[in-house]
Amino acid sequence: MNPALEFVVRLVVWLLLAPLLPGIINRVKAWVAGRRGPPVLQLYYDLARLWRKGVVVSTLASPGFIAGPAVAWVAILGAALLLPLGPLGASPSFRGDVILLVYLLALARFCTAWAAMETGSAFEGMGAAREVSYAVLAEAAIITAVLTLSLQSGSVSLCAMLAPAAGPGAALLAVGLFTVLLAENCRVPFDDPNTHLELTMIHEVMVLDHSGPPLAAVLHGAAMKLLLFSVLLVQAVLPVGKLPAPAAAGVLAAGVLAVGVAIGLVESLLARYAFRRVPLLLTTGFLLCVFALLISWDGGGA
Amino acid sequence: MAVSLWGALRAPRWWLGALVGGCLAALGAGAWVLATCEAWEWRSGWLVGGGGVHLRLDGLSAFFMVLVAVIGGAGGAYSREYWTDRAHCVSAALGRWWWSALVCCLGLLLLCSNGLHFLIAWEGFAVCAYFLITLDPRRAEVRAAGWLYLGASHAGTLALFGFFSMLAARTGGWDLGPMRECGELAPLFWLALFGFGVKAGIFPLHIWLPSAHANAPSHVSAILSGVAIKMGVYGIVRFSGWLPLPVGAGWAVAALGAVSAVLGVVFALGQHDMKRLLAYHSVENIGIILMGVGFAMVAAEHGAPAWGALALAGGLLHVWNHGLFKALLFFGAGSVLHATGTREMSRLGGLWRAMPWTSALFALGAVAIAGLPPLNGFVSEWLVFLGMFDAVNQRGVALVAAIPAIVLLAMTGALALACFVKVCGVVFLGAPRSPEAVGAHECGPWMRGPMLVLAACCVAIGLAPVAFWPAMRGAVIAWRGAWANVPAPESLTALGFCHVALAALAAASAAWLWRRAHRVGWMPGVTWDCGYAAPTARMQYTAGSFAGIITEWFGWILRPEIDAAAADGVFPRHARREAHTPETVLEKVVEPVARMVMWVSGLIRGLQHGRVQAYLFYVMIGLAAGAIMAVAWNP
Numbered sequence: 001m002n003p004a005l006e007f008v009v010r011l012v013v014w015l016l017l018a019p020l021l022p023g024i025i026n027r028v029k030a031w032v033a034g035r036r037g038p039p040v041l042q043l044y045y046d047l048a049r050l051w052r053k054g055v056v057v058s059t060l061a062s063p064g065f066i067a068g069p070a071v072a073w074v075a076i077l078g079a080a081l082l083l084p085l086g087p088l089g090a091s092p093s094f095r096g097d098v099i100l101l102v103y104l105l106a107l108a109r110f111c112t113a114w115a116a117m118e119t120g121s122a123f124e125g126m127g128a129a130r131e132v133s134y135a136v137l138a139e140a141a142i143i144t145a146v147l148t149l150s151l152q153s154g155s156v157s158l159c160a161m162l163a164p165a166a167g168p169g170a171a172l173l174a175v176g177l178f179t180v181l182l183a184e185n186c187r188v189p190f191d192d193p194n195t196h197l198e199l200t201m202i203h204e205v206m207v208l209d210h211s212g213p214p215l216a217a218v219l220h221g222a223a224m225k226l227l228l229f230s231v232l233l234v235q236a237v238l239p240v241g242k243l244p245a246p247a248a249a250g251v252l253a254a255g256v257l258a259v260g261v262a263i264g265l266v267e268s269l270l271a272r273y274a275f276r277r278v279p280l281l282l283t284t285g286f287l288l289c290v291f292a293l294l295i296s297w298d299g300g301g302a
Numbered sequence: 303m304a305v306s307l308w309g310a311l312r313a314p315r316w317w318l319g320a321l322v323g324g325c326l327a328a329l330g331a332g333a334w335v336l337a338t339c340e341a342w343e344w345r346s347g348w349l350v351g352g353g354g355v356h357l358r359l360d361g362l363s364a365f366f367m368v369l370v371a372v373i374g375g376a377g378g379a380y381s382r383e384y385w386t387d388r389a390h391c392v393s394a395a396l397g398r399w400w401w402s403a404l405v406c407c408l409g410l411l412l413l414c415s416n417g418l419h420f421l422i423a424w425e426g427f428a429v430c431a432y433f434l435i436t437l438d439p440r441r442a443e444v445r446a447a448g449w450l451y452l453g454a455s456h457a458g459t460l461a462l463f464g465f466f467s468m469l470a471a472r473t474g475g476w477d478l479g480p481m482r483e484c485g486e487l488a489p490l491f492w493l494a495l496f497g498f499g500v501k502a503g504i505f506p507l508h509i510w511l512p513s514a515h516a517n518a519p520s521h522v523s524a525i526l527s528g529v530a531i532k533m534g535v536y537g538i539v540r541f542s543g544w545l546p547l548p549v550g551a552g553w554a555v556a557a558l559g560a561v562s563a564v565l566g567v568v569f570a571l572g573q574h575d576m577k578r579l580l581a582y583h584s585v586e587n588i589g590i591i592l593m594g595v596g597f598a599m600v601a602a603e604h605g606a607p608a609w610g611a612l613a614l615a616g617g618l619l620h621v622w623n624h625g626l627f628k629a630l631l632f633f634g635a636g637s638v639l640h641a642t643g644t645r646e647m648s649r650l651g652g653l654w655r656a657m658p659w660t661s662a663l664f665a666l667g668a669v670a671i672a673g674l675p676p677l678n679g680f681v682s683e684w685l686v687f688l689g690m691f692d693a694v695n696q697r698g699v700a701l702v703a704a705i706p707a708i709v710l711l712a713m714t715g716a717l718a719l720a721c722f723v724k725v726c727g728v729v730f731l732g733a734p735r736s737p738e739a740v741g742a743h744e745c746g747p748w749m750r751g752p753m754l755v756l757a758a759c760c761v762a763i764g765l766a767p768v769a770f771w772p773a774m775r776g777a778v779i780a781w782r783g784a785w786a787n788v789p790a791p792e793s794l795t796a797l798g799f800c801h802v803a804l805a806a807l808a809a810a811s812a813a814w815l816w817r818r819a820h821r822v823g824w825m826p827g828v829t830w831d832c833g834y835a836a837p838t839a840r841m842q843y844t845a846g847s848f849a850g851i852i853t854e855w856f857g858w859i860l861r862p863e864i865d866a867a868a869a870d871g872v873f874p875r876h877a878r879r880e881a882h883t884p885e886t887v888l889e890k891v892v893e894p895v896a897r898m899v900m901w902v903s904g905l906i907r908g909l910q911h912g913r914v915q916a917y918l919f920y921v922m923i924g925l926a927a928g929a930i931m932a933v934a935w936n937p
Contacts, residue, residue, distance in 0.1 A: 054823030070812040094796035117727025125843025132720035133851035143712035
């Protein structure tokens with residue numbers, strides 16, 4: 001395919017399809033609870049409405065309050081564009097792009113936490129503190145997963161790392177990455193995306209003061225991040241890159257759908273964990289990735 | 303430079319001109335050597351202290367020379383407004399003199415290729431730094447910090463005396479140069495590692511560093527942290543390149559680096575004094591540098607130039623990067639201190655309104671030091687990561703060390719991010735917490751200019767990393783000539799392209815969102831505190847509460863001292879809580895040992911009381927003991 005066309009297709013997938021995934025999760029939750037639930041396209045309506053709404057900005061906030069969500073959104077989009085998308089390889093693929101991906105997500109975290117500190121609100125300070133603290137453990141788990149894939153494929157570029165299957169440690173890696181996905185995207189049992197005024201929240205509390213277009217950027221960025229982690233998880237475990245193009249696209253879509261359903265089921269069946277147990281759960285995710293790493297170390301690979 | 307020494311006392315304008323001129327000359331010389339990859343060497347028959355003068359500027363020393371020149375010039379210009387004659391009538395002139403002397407000594411240290419002269423320059427720069435730290439000797443904590451610095455520095459110098467004299471004894475001369483074929487010199491490396499490690503501030507030898515950096519004037523903190531501790535790194539890199547390496551040296555350096563990186567940032571998180579926090583980040587960044595250097599040494603031992611060169615280039619680039627952004631951050635902290643008179647973060651807040659330039663430049667430095675793209679800190683960490691990932695994929699012996707090192711480096715990055723969100727958020731954002739913070743003012747052009755220069759350097763390395771590869775290559779070749787044919791990593795260009803795209807897109811989207819927000823209607827309001835009607839500045843998260851979760855995880859080593867009175871009763875009146883993180887190694891290890899030594903010495907002192915009869919008795923005992931030994935051991 002023409003590289004320019006391919007790039008446009010990838011951009012369209014990330015920008016337009018990302019808000020679908022939270023809708024699917026909400027449908028699953030509604031189905032399990034026996035409710036009718038919001039429409040699948042609810043987030044699209046919300047984004048369109050927020051984009052037209054006015055902004056209320058704290059008198060304490062600096063221009064960074066608006067720049068933070070914008071830069072975070074760009075960082076997440078950049079990270080997403082580094083990821084190969086089934087039959088569409090990553091366009092700027094180079095050695096070490098996986099490290100750039102991890103650090104772009106860190107940049108997004110820095111900007112979100114920065115914008116949270118802008119308002120001088122005790123709640124947002126608390127949320128930012130929790131976000132950056134738990135990210136230490138999440139980052140360790142992600143880099144261990146990356147190491148596993150790198151050792152498995154003998155490469156440091158995302159295209160080569162994600163093409164083959166994860167080998168013998170696939171199940172461990174999948175569970176470990178799924179734990180990180182839940183933590184990084186503020187899902188139950190780490191956080192509850194439904195509540196807005198609970199003392200036990202992490203992410204939602206950081207965006208309490210955002211409104212209008214900046215909030216739309218935050219929500220769209222969060223949806224892209226969720227899709228990014230789902231795509232990463234599916235491609236890390238399944239040999240998507242080795243399949244013919246139509247099959248790869250189908251497998252990837254089915255895999256992401258399965259991840260969405262799994263998140264919905266987890267949210268329906270589990271309660272949010274007590275706050276003290278969050279580090280423990282994240283450490284478990286990290287250890288699962290370490291075991292996957294040990295298996296791929298011992299199991300040969302490239 | 304000589305003109306600047308003279309002008310320091312007499313004519314401040316001449317001083318600055320001469321200093322900047324000298325620094326530009328040094329910068330040009332360094333850049334020339336790095337560009338051409340040809341060492342400049344000069345020998346003369348002129349004897350100093352019994353040794354012929356032998357100067358050499360090769361790729362490695364030129365690499366450090368560039369850093370000395372940039373920070374030396376920028377700091378000199380900054381001090382013009384920061385430490386003025388009007389505010390410090392005596393110490394300003396002294397400060398200028400010692401500053402020039404320090405920069406001269408640093409330059410000489412890099413040029414000297416004779417062990418004796420190296421030691422002289424080393425001692426000279428240590429003493430200059432002492433006088434710069436104690437420029438304001440009226441404050442007791444400044445005197446204590448200077449004293450601790452001098453003591454620790456001399457402990458390191460003692461080891462270096464041993465190192466150089468043993469080297470001279472075994473090679474038969476003070477002349478330095480590559481001597482990798484003499485295998486019997488290998489154990490001397492450990493002595494050098496200790497001596498240079500004290501200066502570099504490797505954990506646990508960093509005890510002098512936090513108080514010295516916190517209490518020195520800010521431009522001095524900048525050169526101490528940006529350049530002076532790098533001389534320790536220079537020593538380690540220089541002599542690991544020239545001397546044969548003992549078995550396990552690379553592993554030890556990499557392990558020390560990993561420990562320094564993680565614990566340095568953890569200690570930084572526990573601090574509430576802005577400059578002390580930055581000082582602990584020096585320990586962290588020295589750790590990152592040493593991880594790169596250590597893996598390069600492992601690669602040299604096992605003959606793996608491809609990833610060894612990447613790790614070394616990353617470590618060396620981090621020397622530059624850390625020098626640049628840490629000096630920028632110390633200048634920013636100095637500007638805050640200048641404007642508010644306090645380094646205590648819990649008394650600051652909301653400074654962005656009064657100090658927009660300082661806030662923006664400090665934020666840029668924070669993004670750089672947290673190792674985030676698209677700035678320079680990420681480029682060097684990325685190179686170190688790439689080297690270690692390649693070590694993993696080679697599946698050689700280095701695999702065992704590289705895996706934990708990668709995980710620890712990633713965690714260090716996340717911890718540094720947490721720490722700098724804390725600093726920026728508490729100091730520059732939110733509402734002012736004290737009258738000092740309300741009355742802050744922006745710094746003038748002489749302080750802002752050097753900060754802008756350093757920020758521009760950070761951005762340049764971040765956006766065009768491949769342009770700086772020749773410099774790294776020159777230094778790597780000076781370290782191991784055999785690694786000359788390692789090609790530039792082709793992905794460095796791609797990384798630079800991604801960084802440019804990211805920066806452009808980020809700026810464009812921020813501008814777009816800003817315009818959109820203004821178009822749809824911009825309503826200022828009170829911060830939404832969940833319905834609470836009267837939020838006050840004291841309700842904001844403080845530095846201590848922000849870092850609370852992580853400092854709790856690391857309580858086993860931080861050992862925070864908490865002084866709290868809990869609120870009790872139905873209508874509690876008083877409740878307060880203060881937490882302070884001490885320098886654990888100094889207070890829990892070094893001081894008890896020092897007290898023990900003093901106690902034993904006190905016992906021995908009882909023997910000396912001034913009675914001549916008793917002294918005669920000691921002499922008799924000594925003679926008798928000597929006689930017995932002579933008889934017993936000479937049958």
